[in-house]
Amino acid sequence: MAQRPKQEFRQRELEILKARVSQVEVTRLYDRLAGVYDLWSHLTEAKARRRSLELADVQDGQQVLEVAVGTGMAFVEMVKNNPHGRNVGIDISEGMLEKARRRLREAGCEHYELSVGSALAIQADDHSFDVLLNNYMFDLLEEHDWPMVLKEFHRVLKPGGKLVVVSMTFGEKPGSGFYQRLYQLAPLLMGGCRAVRLSGxxxxxxxxxxxxxxxxxxxxxxxxxxxxxxDIQPMF
Ligand SMILES: C[S@@+](CC[C@H](N)C(=O)[O-])C[C@H]1O[C@@H](n2cnc3c(N)ncnc32)[C@H](O)[C@@H]1O
Structure with a gap:
């Protein structure tokens, strides 16, 4: 019995918090953050991004989509691996896309399509991609938007297609709760990212x-x- 308050506190710590930055604000926020985003990302997200690329394991000739492509740090690597395939990247922030276009140009890549687009309504045919990469986007979205996004991911992937998703999650090691606390105090400082759990x-x-x-x-x-x-068609 004496354990209960502690357990309840722990339980609350593991709750998925409400998204406190709306999609309209997210667009403006990332337009503004585009200039400094890469630095933050190199310091905190580079390892997870590398792992996402290993798991995506893009092969030349594949149809590849990255949703929330950001400044193109992962996208450029996929495009380099896939000169004879199709590489599509979308994002709701024109500012982030502008940086991505510059990165791809500087890397000498030509075989790609980058455009403004939302995960909630992907402009692509059904069953058109072998691989879909999506890094650090679900942690910005309201939970009630997740089913719609997953429906879109399911729709555009080919049967047996591969989905790789990275997100901020709940800390499992000492000190790793810091960013979640920062989000609670100042969500904009965290770029609107809070811890989520996506396996379920x-x-x-x-x-x-x-x-x-x-x-x-x-x-x-x-x-x-x-x-x-x-193969099983989910009930949305
Ligand atoms: C934290 S950044 C991650 C960027 C990139 N994926 C990376 O890992 O470097 C989040 C990105 O998600 C984009 N975004 C947020 N909501 C989106 C949506 N509904 N559809 C597409 N992009 C979205 C933002 O504009 C921003 O570029």
């Missing part, structure tokens, strides 16, 4: 989770997931 929703909405790894960098906790589109 992925399984619920038509994916088979094959790999779930915890990656921590500078105390920042990330969850990296590889999932495969299942």
């Amino acid at each position: 929703p992925l399984a619920q909405f038509g994916f088979v989770v094959k790999v779930r790894e915890y990656v921590q960098q500078l105390f920042f906790p990330s969850g990296v997931i590889l999932a495969i589109k299942s």
Whole structure:
């Protein structure tokens, strides 16, 4: 009995918090953050991004989509690996896309399409991609938007297609709760990112989770997931 308050406190610590930055604000925020985003990302997200690229394992000739492509740090690597395939990147922030276009130009890449687009309504045919990469976006979205996004991911992936998702997650090591506390105090300072858990929703909405790894960098906790589109049509 004496344990209960502590357990309840722990329980609350593990709750997925409400998204406190709306999608309209997110667009403006990332337009403004585009200039400094890479520095933050190198310090806290680079390890998880590398792992997401390993799991995506893009092969030349594949049809590849990155949703929330940001400044193109992962996208450029996929495009380099896929000169004879199709590489599509979308994001709701024109400012981030501008940086991505510059990065791709400077890397000498030509074989790609980058455009403004939302995960909630992807402008692509059904069953058109072999691989879909999505890094650090679910942690910005309201939970009630997740089913719609997963429905879109499921729709555009080919049968057996590969989904790799990275997000901020709940810390599992000492010090790793810092960023979640920072979000509670000042969500804009965290770029609107809070800890989420995605394995359950992925399984619920038509994916088979094959790999779930915890990656921590500078105390920042990330969850990296590889999932495969299942044959069973989920009920949305
Ligand atoms: C934290 S950044 C991550 C960028 C990139 N994926 C990376 O890992 O470097 C979040 C990105 O998600 C984009 N974003 C947020 N909501 C989105 C949505 N509904 N559809 C597409 N992009 C979205 C933002 O504009 C921003 O570029």
